[in-house]
Amino acid sequence: MNYNKLDISPVVIDYFASNRKHFTDVSSCNEDLEKLSGIKTFFNNQEQLNQLIEFVAEKNYIVSEPNRREYGDFQTNTELSLKSVDYIKDNSSFDSFEFVLEPTCGKGSFIIASLREISNIKKIIGIEIYEPYIWETKFKILELFIKNLNLSKPSIEIIHDNVFDFDFEKLSKETKSLKTLVVGNPPWVTNSELSSIDSKNLPKKSNFKKHNGYDAITGKGNFDIGEYISLLMLKHFSSHIGCFGFLVKNSVVKTLIFDQKNNKFPIGSIKKLTIDAKKEFNVSVDACLFYSEFNKQASITCNDIDFYSLKDNRVFGWVGNNFVYSVIDYKKANDIDGKCQFVWRQGIKHDCSKVMEIEKHNGHYINGLNQEFTIENDLVYGLLKSSDLKHTETNRYRKLTIVTQKKIGQETNYIKHSYPQTFEYLDKNREYFDKRKSSIYKGKPSFSIFGVGDYSFMPYKVAISGMYKRTLFTLITNEDGKPLMLDDTCYFIGFKEKPFAQIALYLLNHYHTQQFLKAIVFPDSKRPVTKDVLMRIDIVKLYNLFDYSSVANEVEVSLNDWNEFGCKINSKTEMKQIKLF
Numbered sequence: 331m332n333y334n335k336l337d338i339s340p341v342v343i344d345y346f347a348s349n350r351k352h353f354t355d356v357s358s359c360n361e362d363l364e365k366l367s368g369i370k371t372f373f374n375n376q377e378q379l380n381q382l383i384e385f386v387a388e389k390n391y392i393v394s395e396p397n398r399r400e401y402g403d404f405q406t407n408t409e410l411s412l413k414s415v416d417y418i419k420d421n422s423s424f425d426s427f428e429f430v431l432e433p434t435c436g437k438g439s440f441i442i443a444s445l446r447e448i449s450n451i452k453k454i455i456g457i458e459i460y461e462p463y464i465w466e467t468k469f470k471i472l473e474l475f476i477k478n479l480n481l482s483k484p485s486i487e488i489i490h491d492n493v494f495d496f497d498f499e500k501l502s503k504e505t506k507s508l509k510t511l512v513v514g515n516p517p518w519v520t521n522s523e524l525s526s527i528d529s530k531n532l533p534k535k536s537n538f539k540k541h542n543g544y545d546a547i548t549g550k551g552n553f554d555i556g557e558y559i560s561l562l563m564l565k566h567f568s569s570h571i572g573c574f575g576f577l578v579k580n581s582v583v584k585t586l587i588f589d590q591k592n593n594k595f596p597i598g599s600i601k602k603l604t605i606d607a608k609k610e611f612n613v614s615v616d617a618c619l620f621y622s623e624f625n626k627q628a629s630i631t632c633n634d635i636d637f638y639s640l641k642d643n644r645v646f647g648w649v650g651n652n653f654v655y656s657v658i659d660y661k662k663a664n665d666i667d668g669k670c671q672f673v674w675r676q677g678i679k680h681d682c683s684k685v686m687e688i689e690k691h692n693g694h695y696i697n698g699l700n701q702e703f704t705i706e707n708d709l710v711y712g713l714l715k716s717s718d719l720k721h722t723e724t725n726r727y728r729k730l731t732i733v734t735q736k737k738i739g740q741e742t743n744y745i746k747h748s749y750p751q752t753f754e755y756l757d758k759n760r761e762y763f764d765k766r767k768s769s770i771y772k773g774k775p776s777f778s779i780f781g782v783g784d785y786s787f788m789p790y791k792v793a794i795s796g797m798y799k800r801t802l803f804t805l806i807t808n809e810d811g812k813p814l815m816l817d818d819t820c821y822f823i824g825f826k827e828k829p830f831a832q833i834a835l836y837l838l839n840h841y842h843t844q845q846f847l848k849a850i851v852f853p854d855s856k857r858p859v860t861k862d863v864l865m866r867i868d869i870v871k872l873y874n875l876f877d878y879s880s881v882a883n884e885v886e887v888s889l890n891d892w893n894e895f896g897c898k899i900n901s902k903t904e905m906k907q908i909k910l911f
Contacts, residue, residue, distance in 0.1 A: 331378050333385040336462055337437075342469045345476050347386045353379060367475040368454075368483035369468055405436050406515045406577060410610050411443035413637075414619050417603065418511065418575045419448060422623060427572060428452045429508035430484075431501070433493050433516070433559060434459075438467030440513045441486075442474060451484040452508060455501065457491050464490045493559055502566040510572030510624065512563045516556040518579055518615060557582045560620070561593075568595045572624045577605070580616040580854045587632045587647045598626030603637040616854040631657065652850075652866075659849035666846050666875075668868030671899045672823040672834075674861050676796075677816030678713075678731065679780040681766045685759040686779075687713060687729045695730075699759075705752040709733055709745070712809055716795035716819040722839065723805040731815055732756070734777045736787070742775040780818075787813050788824025790831035792838060795820055796860060799853040803838040805831055819857075821864055829891035836885040837872050870899050 346353065353359040356376040363372040373379045406414075419427075428451060430444045435456030444451065458464050467488050475481060489496070493516075556578040563574065564586075574597065583602045590597075603619040611617075619637055622629075631647030645657045652667055654660040660667075680686045684698030694704050712727040732752065734742050746753040756763075756777050763777055771778055791806040797819050806814050806822070816822055825831040837843060850866060851858050878892045 331381055331461070331465065333382055333465070336466050336469070338466070338469050339473050341473045341476055343386050345472070346382060350383045350386060353383060363472065366483075367468075367472045368486040369471055370485060370487050372468055372472075406439040407610060408439060408443070410577075410605070411439040412447060414575055414577065415440065415443040415447045415513065417619065417637075418513065418573050418621060421599075421621070422573045423599075424509055424572065426450050427509050427511040429505045429572075430454045430511045430513065431505075431563075431567070432456045432514040433496070433498075433512070433563060434514055435467055435488065436460075436463050436515065438463075438470050438488070440515070441467065441488075442470055444511065444513065445471070445474060445481065445484075448511070449482060451482070453505065454484050454486045456486075456488045457493055457496055458488070459490075459492045461490055464488050493562075498562060498566040502570070506570060508570075510567055510570040511575070512567050512572070513575045515577040516559040518613070518617070519555050554579060554582050554585075557585055560586060561589075564593075564595045564597065568597050568624045570624050574620070574622045574624060576620045577617065578620050580604070580618055581856065583618060583620050583632065584646075584852055584855065586620070587630065588653055590628065590630050591648050591653075594628045596625055596628055597622040598629045599623045600629050600632040601635055602632050603635050603640075604643075605637045646852075654850050655852050656849045659845060663842055663846035663849060666843065666868050666871045667850075667866055668871055670865045670867050671869045673785075674821045674823055674864040675783070675785050676781045676861065677793075677818045677820045677822065678733065678782055678786065679818035680731075681768055681771075682762050685756070685762045686732050688732070689728075690730060697759075701759075703751075703755050705732075705755050706749045709749060709752055711812065712814040713817060714793070714806065714814055714820065715817045716797045719793055719795045719802065719804040719820065721804060722802070722835065723807065725807045725809050725814060727809075727814060731817075733779070733782065733786070733815060735775075735779055735782055737783050738780060739774060739778075742777050745777070785822075785824045786815060788826060789813050790825040790828050791816070791822040792825070792831055792834045793820050793822035794838075794859055794864070796857045799851075799858055801844060801847040801851060801859060803835055805835045821859065821861060827891075829887040830895050832885055832887055833873075833892060833895045834869070836881065837869065837876075838867070840872075842875065843867065843872060873899060 353362075356373050356379045359379055360372050364370055373382075427444075427448055430441065430448070430451055430453070432438075432440045432455075435441055435458045438456060441454055441456050444454065456467060458467065471486060471488075475483065556576065560576055560578065560582065563576075568574070580602065587600070600622045601620075603621060605617055605619060607613050607615045607617040629647075631645050633645055634643045635641065636643065644655075646655050647653065647657070649657055649660055649664070652660070652664070688695045688697045688710070690696075691702075694702050695710075696702050709732050710730050711733050712725075713729045713731040714724070714727050715729070718724065718727060734745065734756070745756065760776070763771075770780055789808045789811075791814070792803055793806050793816055794801065794803050806816070807828070808814060823834065825834070846867070847859075847863070851863055873896055878889050881892070882889075
C-alpha cells in the first residue's frame, strides 16, 4: 500500500511513530488497534504494517485524489455529515441505533459522524471499492478514538469490496435484531456515464428495471447509480427497525417515490431535504438528503423540506393513480387529468448536428464544420429549437435542417437520384453519420433520422420546450407554405387548419392548464416537460370547461370553428390525430 497518497492526520502519524518499536507483529498490533478503535483486522498482513512503520519514520506524504467521474465521487464534508446524522437521530422515532451501515463509505464521513453523534452503537460496517479510501477511513476512526479514549467502541469492519457484489442478504439476516441506520452518499453518476469511460464500478445488469425495446435503447434503461444502491438497501433492510438516510440527486428521489407505488417498500415518514449542492460539493446538481423510517406502512408521498431552515415546501407523490409534483396544487386543477386526445410528438432526432443543421448565406449553405456547399432546397426545412419557443406564436427560426425521410425507416436511395447535390453532400460527410453511437440507427438506411412522420409536415403546430421550467405553448406557423420542423428537445401536436391550432393554443396556455402543469411538472428534472406529462392533459375535459361566449374576445376563431373543434375531440370514434386534424 502506498501511504504517500493518503490523507493521514498528524495525530495518527504521531501515534504510530511513538509506537513503532512496539508494533512489530501484525497480530498483536491488530489486537491493540481493535481495543483502541473497534476496527477489526486493521492490517491484512505484515507487509502493510511494515510499510506504514517505514512511512511514518519519513513523515512525508502527498494527498492524491481518484478519478471523481469514475466513482461518482463527491466526498461529504464533516459539517454536512454531522448535520445529516443529527437530523436522522432527532427526527426518528427511535432513541438510538445499534447497527450502522454505510454501503459506499468513501473516506468515512458518515461513519465518523455516527460514532460522534450516536451512543451505544454495537456494530458498524463500511464498504468501499477504492482501496485508498479504506485506509483513510480506518485512520480517521483511529484518530477519533486517540482523541476520545472514553468513546464507546462498537465492532467496526471497513470492507474493500464492490457494493454491487457484496452479500447484503446475508448481512441483513445477521443484523435483523438490531436497530439499523443505513446512511451515506452513493455515487452521483449514471450507468451510461460509467460505461462511457469503461468503469468497472457498475451493476452486473444495467437494465435492472427491465425496460424493453425502444425505451431501453433511448434512455429509460439509463439510471442513476445512487438509485440502484438505494433500491438495494431498501430491498434488504426496510423490514428492519430503523432509518434510511442517503445524499442523492433529486431525480433519484422522484424515481424512488414514483416506483414506490409498485415496490411497496415498508418505509414511512419520507422526506426530501433539499441541500445546496454547489455549497456542499461545488457541483451544479439538485440534490437532497433522502430520509425515511423502516418497517412502517408503505408511504407513496414525500415531504419536500429545506435542509437548512427545515421549512416545509410541499408534498409530492401519488394521489390515487396520479403522480404529482404538488398535492395541494393538484387538488385545485385535477379535473383535467386524464388521457390527451392528441398524440404529442417529439421533434426530429438525428444526432449529427454539424452536418444536418445548416445556415444559408448568399445563396449557398454552411454547416457546423464550416463547409460551404450547394444543395437542392426541397429537403431543407426551417428548424426551431427549445430556445426559439419564447412567444405564443412564431415562424422565425435560426437554423435549417435536412429532412431525409418522411417516416421512420424509409429508404433513402431516392436522394441519390432525385437530389444529387444533397446526396453528394451527405455522402461526403458519411463518416459523421457512421459515428453515431445510438443503437436506434443500427440496420437503418443511410442518413436515417427519427421523430419524423406525417405529423412533422403539418402546416400548423402547437409546441412546447421539454427543457425549461416555464410551460409556455407556442403556435408554429409555416413559412411560404413550407412547414417548420422542431428538434428533439421539443414536443408538439399538428393541425391542418389554423383555427383548430389557435383553439388548442388557447386551452393549453389557459391559467387552469398552467395550474395543472405546475402541479405535475417536476421543474428540477433534466427534462421537466415530457410526453408522459403532456399526454395527461385531457383536452375534452379542458374544452368542456368553457363556452364560446366566454372565450370569443380572447381567441380569434368563429363559433363554427369552436363547435367543430369540440365535435371532433368529443367524437367516440377512435381515430389517429392525423386523421382528425
